[in-house]
Amino acid sequence: MITFDEIPSTNLYLKENYERFPDGTVVVALTQTMGYGREGRRWYSPRGGLWFSVLFKPRQSVDPHFYTKLFAVAVLRALERLRVRADLKWPNDVYVHGKKLAGILAEGIFEGRRVKALIVGVGVNVNNEIPKELAEKAISLKALTSKEWELMTLLRLILRYARSLLRKYSKKKEALTRVWKGMLMQKEGDEILFLDEGKEKWGRIVKIASDHLLVESNGELKKVCSLSLP
């Protein structure tokens, strides 16, 4: 495990240095100055939160979504152990009482179509402050449970679940997808608010896939890649 006091981003660090490190390397930072989410969105990473990335160097071709689901399920199981009931907002946001507690970001390094390395970044608001602009949207474990948590204990718990899920599901990927779907707050058949070329619209989920939702809206089928807040 590699620990930093401060770093721009643990995902970025592994993207730049993956060649030097073996499969399974974990990088943790107490604070990130340039933490990011999907499509380069900013991820606030003040002190007190758990910000880490795990490097995978798969021998066979893999679907990066398998690893995001693996960590989403592992984070939910770890939270369950702390008696915190969370749901997943599609695709991989961890929500409690309508507020985001954790986010997951998987990034692949490709050589042609082969994945050379895969980096899964996990950010969990633990004892940290939530910035003012996210007060309505985000929450920390401390605020939920009225106590502070030991970051390394939580990290080890998440990693333990991730390892055991990896052993159990690496040859049964569809089974993991079923577990993950069961944890999603959105279900096939639900009416949802989605973004269509920047505009919010209502539609019905026809099918949930790892990287998109098939949504029927006004008699048309749409591929949706991003959701509004629940």
Ligand code: BT5
């Ligand atoms: C995510 O992106 O949810 C993935 C976040 C992954 C962060 C980890 S931390 C370790 C590793 N190193 C990195 O640099 N990243 C990974 P996305 O679904 O795009 O959500 C981003 C949105 O979440 C932002 O636009 C904000 O609205 C919101 N947000 C930002 N910081 C947050 C925080 N600390 N807690 C809750 N929501 C936050």
